Amino acid sequence: MGILDDVVINAKSVAEAVGRKAGQLVDVSKLHVSAAEVNAEITKRYQTLGQYVYENGREALAADPEAMGQMAELDGLQEQLSVINKELGDKQNKAVCPTCGRHCGSADTFCSTCGTRLQPEEPAEEPIPQEGGPNDEAAKAAAQGPAPTVSDIPPRDFP
Numbered sequence: 001m002g003i004l005d006d007v008v009i010n011a012k013s014v015a016e017a018v019g020r021k022a023g024q025l026v027d028v029s030k031l032h033v034s035a036a037e038v039n040a041e042i043t044k045r046y047q048t049l050g051q052y053v054y055e056n057g058r059e060a061l062a063a064d065p066e067a068m069g070q071m072a073e074l075d076g077l078q079e080q081l082s083v084i085n086k087e088l089g090d091k092q093n094k095a096v097c098p099t100c101g102r103h104c105g106s107a108d109t110f111c112s113t114c115g116t117r118l119q120p121e122e123p124a125e126e127p128i129p130q131e132g133g134p135n136d137e138a139a140k141a142a143a144q145g146p147a148p149t150v151s152d153i154p155p156r157d158f159p
């Protein structure tokens with residue numbers, strides 16, 4: 001709803017601004033520039049509107065084979081893009097965020113753009129009790145203590 005209101009309001013203000021400019025400048029070439037500007041703006045609005053419909057209007061257009069065909073083609077292109085991005089990431093030894101498609105460092109745990117987890121969550125390596133079996137007091141102390149007994153476990157991020 002909001003985005004459509006913005007489109008209408010912005011289109012009006014663009015039309016007014018261009019109208020003022022056209023009144024002042026009678027030069028035909030200037031009118032050509034104005035026409036090109038408005039044309040570019042219209043193209044941009046089509047794109048915005050199209051993306052909005054693609055993302056939000058699927059249910060409303062479910063009965064329209066033309067619209068659904070276009071959306072299916074877009075789905076295919078999106079799929080292609082993510083495959084290419086993945087391949088590109090592999091070649092550059094970089095991780096590609098499955099959510100936003102950004103290239104992240106291969107060692108990054110989370111995407112720096114959208115926060116999606118990039119590394120599979122590894123099972124925590126539980127320190128194996130060495131002497132006399134499990135001891136509740138010792139385990140609590142180990143969990144709270146500042147010096148972990150197993151020092152080669154890398155620091156882990158917790159969401």
Ligand SMILES: [Zn+2]
Pocket residue numbers: 097098099100101102111112113114115116
């Ligand atoms: Zn991301």
